Amino acid sequence: MKRIFTRISVLAVFCLLAINVAFAQNITVKGRVSDGGDKTTIPSVSVLVKGTQNGTQTDASGMYSISAPANAILVFTYLGYTTQEVPVNNRTTLNVELASSSQQLDQVVVVGYGTQRKVDVTGSVATVKGEEISKQASVNPISALQGKVAGVSITNTGAPGSSPQITIRGTGTIYGNTGVLYVVDGVWYDDVSFLNPSDIENLSILKDASSQSIYGIRAANGVVLITTKKGKTGEPVITYNGSIGFKAVTNQVEMANATEYATIINELSASNGANPLFANPSSFGTGTNWYNQAFRNALQTNHQVSVNGGTEKTTYNFSLGYTNEDGIVKTQNYKRYTAKLSNDFQVLKPLKIGYTVSGTAINTNDINDGIFRQLYTAGPVVPVYYADGSYGDANDFSLGGGNNFNPQVTLDYFNQKTKNYRFNGNVYAELTVAKNFTFRTSAGGDFGQKEIIGYTPLYAATQGQRTTQSTLKIEREETRNWILENTLTYKNTFGDHNLTVLAGTTAQRRKLYNISSTAFDVPYSSDGDLYLSLGTAATRTVVDRGSLSTSASYFGRINYSYKDRYLLNATIRRDGASQFFGGGDLWGNFPAVGAGWVISSEEFMKEQKVVNYLKLKGSWGKVGNAGVPVNPTTLTVSQGGDLVAFFNGVGYTGANINSLVPSFLNWERTTGTDIGIEAKFLDNRLTIETGIYNKKTEQAIFEIPILSSIGTASGSLIGNQADFQNRGFEFLATYADKSKSGFSYSISGNIGINNNKVLSVVTGLNPIYAGGAGIANGALSTRTIQGGAIGEFFGYKVAGIFQTAAEITGSAQPSAKPGDFKYVDQNGDKIIDGKDRVVLGNPNPKFSYGLNTSFGYKNFDLSLDIQGVAGVDVYNANIAYRFGNENFSKDFYDNRWHGAGTSTTYPSAAVGSTINAAPNSFYVEDGSYIRVRNVQLGYALPSLLTSKWKMQRVRVFVDAQNAINIFGYKGFTPEIGGSPTNAGIDASVYPLSATYRFGLQVTF
Template identity: 40%
Template sequence: MEKLLPERENAWHHSKHFMLSLLLLFSLVISHDSFGQNVPVSGTVVDDTGFPLPGVNVVIKGTTNGTVTDLDGNYSLEVPEDAVLVFTFVGFETIEEPVNGRSTINATLGEDLSDLDEFVVVGYGIQRKSDLTGAISSVKSEDISRLPVSDVTQSLQGRVSGVQITQNSGAPGAGSTVRIRGVGTLNNSSPLYVVDGMLLDDINFLNPNDVESMEVLKDASATAIYGSRGANGVIIVTTKQGSFDTDTRVTVDAYTGVQQVANKIDLVNAREFAQLANELEQNVGNQPIYNVNDFGQGTDWQDYIFRNAAINNFSIGANGGSEKTNFNLSANYFNQQGVVKESEFERLTIRLNNQYKMSEAVTFGHNLSFIYYNQQNEPGVIGNAYRAYPIFEPTQPDGSYTNTAPVGNAAAQFEYNSNNRTNNYRGVGNFFMDVKFLKNFTFRSNVGLDLVFQDSKSFTPVYFVSPTQQNPENSVNVSNLRNTNILWENTLNYSKEWEDHRLNLLGGITTQDFYTESLGGGRRNLPGEDPSLWYLNAGELTSQTNSNGGESWAMLSYLFRVNYTFKNKFLFTGTFRRDGSSRFGEERRYGNFPSIALGYNIIEEGFLQNQNFLSNLKIRGSWGKVGNDKIYVYEGRPVVNGNQNAVFGENEELVYGATITRLSNPFIQWEETVTSNIGFEFGFFNEKLTGELDYYTRTTNDILVAVPIPSYVGASNNPVVNAANVKNSGIDLTLNWRDQKGDFSYNFGIVASTVNNEVLDLGDGNEAIFGGAVGISGYLGSRTIVGESIGHYYGYKTAGVFQNEADLSSIPKRGPEVAGDLIYEDTNGDGAVNNNDRVILGSPIPDLVYGFNFGFDYKGFDLRADFNGTLGNEIYNAKKQTRFNTYNFETSYLDRWTGEGSSNTEPRVTNGGHNYEVSDRFVEDGSFLRLRNIQVGYSFSEVVLSKVKLQNFRVFLSGTNVWTWTKYSGYTPEIGGGNVLGTGYDSGLYPVARTFNVGVSASF
């Protein structure tokens, strides 16, 4: 493999000697421990549900000597034989345990609502929430596992301020688009994911039941520890762990349900289609082609392709531990049939989380997931079902498929084009070693792995439906993809508390290697259609095609962080990370990413101690720089492609050649995002009402942009330079109320976020960047310019319909319009309508993203409901605009212009042409409010369960995407996708399903 980082060999050399020295020191310290005068004591601290508690203070009573529990609730220290240990954790009851010669002392802390606080997971560690200076939101396991989804990120929808999550598609196994505090780049805006310390680009492999918590890091104080990959935010996932010296606990979670299309598109029936098609022919000077009286309702092709589909999920897990080992094991099977026929997703996940206590000072462990999924991709019938004539039946009386030209017959597609499957084998996880020495130091070495092998195969038989829907030669296509991601991190942590001070120092060196390779091939004319012949060797050799490509890159990083708290009142966090990446040229390979943050716990002031109204009040502020390295690997290096062959000379000989297809730019550098944040945290009435309010600005500089070059240069891709600047600013609000009255407890929460997106610079000349769907005139409908938001819609503004010749002679026209055509505004007032009259038509970026939830518990009964929505965004209905032939019509066409005074909004019926320019005719309000999930359950009492030796047994009913309020006419107002320059275009998405489930959760 290519040598990716010139400095890496020296860095590795120093890192190796540094580690060997530390390990030698650890062995000396560990050996010395056995000569102490005190007795060693260790154990695990858990809450009353059995889950480990990190950060619990374990102190020898009457002294300040002690320690804190680690991420898994474990602790160890040396104490006098007659000592008493005091376990304290903010938000939980304090307990005391006499040693009495014991070497293992475990503790269970019950929750104390009168003094509620918590620890949250931050980058490379944990921290008291009261000590946080960054903008971090946390979602716990009970809210993550309630939704019947294949992508765990969807559980954050409507529950975290500053985060917009949009399903890319309703297809089984489809992922989501995640935006944290808006879009700050013209390139990849996806966040970084960290699962148990492993840095990843996606988490769609996770079983929601395995997740203990998800933390969303939003500002530089929280994300700068991840340096070049923190600009788009970071989502940290912590999976469930076992506890030392704890009885084994087995859990079973299962549900089954049915899915259905939540909303169909309103299309005309057969009779209405015949009438509109006749008018279309008459409008172009032809005779009517249908006798309208011959038709009735006809075929609703949507009903034909959609179905009620099953969804099933089954999980089983076990956790516990002995004195030296703990474990959390789980297996999950998830199966989702698609609401479109011939689409399916099934996934099997096995997780092995174990820890092994080698000594009181050394712990070894691993968190491993093994995932297999099989996906059947729907055969592309949605667009055809939208456009197919309702006058056609799927099949003829003799059973043959109907010729439904000019679009394909969806019924035939299901039979002939559904042999398209993808298998994915993935292993994700990490191995780690923790070594404690010199009382306050902890060294961790962590090796992470993400190994993916994916194979896809499709087979198309010989068939004939019509001249435009046929396949004269059968064919098979096979592709393989292999990805390798290896991470090695070594960190040293110093943590000490004394009197009024609390100090934590973190330093580390990390390296990460990435490699991907793809291989594909295809052949035609197999001797038969049996699946046993679906292999390349069975096809004709002369028809073979093949492809092979790969790429690799690496990173080397140094990191440091200091957290300091004085009197639980004054807070300081400083972070620095230096990243080097082979994605950039040697001159610009390294980037520096610092941050600084301050906090003030006002509630700790003396004048606020003896009152019952205000229970928490904190102000915090941060500033920092983070980066975005999500660019194509070879932007900084030239790419040469072969097979550029030509025939030359008198003998017309074939000469093999190669050429540069991508120009290099060794001087491109990191996209750099400067973020500032000021936040307030507050609590009232003994923490019954809590909330957070943040105002932020984030400006991304040196965004990578492709610069046009002359075609005679010969490169197929424009070179990339650092040119653009984009600013996002907004407010994040979180409010929660919870209370308990006897057996009745209830809660209510709301999150809301605003985003103001503005492009500040696009480089030399500030040339506009276009994207999105192509209009009839050939112009793209999305534009990005200085002073406006990224990817706004850009086209003509309509001003009614030409009613008569008087209008045509007095109103400026774009071209040869006739009565019944749309009027486009002459926005610049020059008396003509042309390209200069195009204006901004809206934006896919919402003004407000919000969600709210409520729930209650009463004597075993519980109810939870979650809502989410957006305000102020628009959707471009590209599927309605795409009309290059006679297709079916949406019912909005029934309000078309048929003569003077008949309509001033919907033009006469035409195919393409003037009325299908990029205009506000196709821009619709994308605001919505959705009942995302509602669940009702009942938990049986301990008295009943004790008779059958169960710890917990709960049954529930739930509904997902139950109800949506929106003005948008498509299947769903949630339009996802990763292309930030073309967001919000609906070209015919797979519908989002409404789901109803019944399930059970038990433990014993």
């Protein structure tokens, strides 16, 4: 034992001496980094000791200083320049010239099941770096893409934690799942709200059918590939990203004040033949501004800490994130906690294994869905509170109908909380077989639990806002999804030929379980412990529902290039989905092919100096959409107390068919053709990418209305009903350069043009009507018909306002009153009816565009993003959605008709009457807008200063998002989403807000 102890002691001393010697051999290396062309110095160049995380950056003068072993290798990296590795060789002064990189075409692009060099890509794939996403003040990473990618339309809402609506190259389906497929580290998702934007390494958007087809059944609406950050070899690097700021409502709609409200309500009473409701309107003054009462500047904080490092055998990346975001409506709050860990292990030379796991916890304090409707319509003559502290009561002012409430009561007594827990990730093993074969197997999962608890206590606030019994509602939802994938890749280069062959299989299961329940007379609990069992047993209700779907897939792909000049890409995928089992086309085949020609590599292009790079590419492919309800061909029935069946004169609880179903259902397929050009000019400073596409959805699945006399509950029939088409053009131009003084900049602009058209419908020229939500009297405001766009606005064309009774006499609207809309008699039959309705507008944007810039000088950086849409219409349903004495906007009050000659465009206060509230052109407004999406100014502290603090980098920044918005729409925001046949209808959308932040980024 003593001998062993002695040997260990000697070994320890030897190790310590070795360490001391190693440290003693460190020397201080200084130098300047400059441009190899114009010899100007380059600030903010990364200088790293190879194999470690010991690094620094050049200062504003291009100077650096670093401690490194005498035999170390220094790695110099800067965007737009070729990375250089320079041996120290005992030198204490090391000046380096970086060569401008013309090899950006060798950039690796993430595509389905692997990567490709950008030069080899024949489809339409857009890439956004994670650092660009994290610059935005968006909690959801997809929101940050707005305006950055041509052909991609994103509609955001102002609600904290909400998921944006993303559309890639137009609306291609109108039934079931219309969203894109998200693939995060190989696992498939419908939503990525669980992701912390700071955890993203890069994001790729697959826009054409050729690049999408490798994902077969889920790719019809587009695919977004997200790669999260992985560990890197070297010493641990700790990074902190944090910000604090606030959100404020922009473009707040001004409502009529109390005096104006009382005046116009008296006019409304007169039009209905009643006495004035208010004797002296001016006595009310300005009254209550309900928006100011409910809205606030909402605090927002974000913090993220990550640790990254590893050895040659293993690497790791760990991060923790925290987001706390208040809503602009008082009482609303969103909190998210994220944790992510990834490890990669080089177990043996040919074997690598790894995993990525993440957990998310989201807690929200919710608001009543109808609060914005209440704030828009609440009477300003009603005070929030009376002098005695009781709530102001609309009934005390004889306000009935839809105005019988006090919004503050709704805020105070609405008590609903949502908790969402999610655990997901994947594990993989990658084995190099022989020389050119790589086998990879992976298993991923997505497991979540969501709980919504809402409680309404006994209360009596006003005559119209009170309860006679308490109510407890609990909804629980569980998600249990898994995916297994195996791929075998052959990759080889022989002579001028490059060949990559991929073959793989996928098996998936998606399970959703949901239970919702209600109990009455549950006593209030101050500690929040509420249970259904505490309520009255006789009135408790429980609804149990869920879904289960499985799929199996086989796929393959060939990538071939000759002399990096002639490119070929071919893909095939075969999918089977349980949704179509027992009455559907169970299996579907999805082929694709793409080709490219690098013209600039031809001999006849060698002598010219104008074009640095030029590639012509084209592709064709077919993808599918399995986002339909489970077993859509299965006939289902429902029972209810309102249904009675008589047998032998005795009544029994009856049943009804929910909806008619087809005996057979084909796949909904999308076929796309894409032709594009990629080019570089001016010594690679100017990059242009442009292309045209034709995307056709065939045998689209959706519901069409049928006669109610048939006896179905929904009055609809599911089937392959129509063909749609989206044709468009995309253009992207980027110019990047750096001046001799060290001023660097990049300016990038993009535009996407899309035309949506219904090619055919099985009902022929019989239209499909929708868009009744939020419309007065439930009138349908949209139409989908052959030859038009999906969900076009449809109604009467307004020709003016009736001024006098004499003008009405003999007109096509004999029941009208002065101040009512005058409609165009389209068919000249002297009768205004449904035959006179016409197309009023299109909610599908024709143009979407973005301008993204970045500037750098010394330690300062500035980025400015501008985004907008044009050629789009929205329907302002708020104006006519009236049931009594609701308030009016200030715009309506100022421009209303209130006597002959007062207005020829706005109707009278009776805008909510049947004749005026019918869908018409008055409510359809231009939805175009342009906004400063984001502006950020940053400053990085000098490296000489940060090195004294043992820090690699310290950067502070301030930014503003959505601070400037220019549009003509008379609502809060023209950015209005919705399902395809109900899109663009503003029935009290969440208001637009601007975000202002101060942030700090530190790397240790």
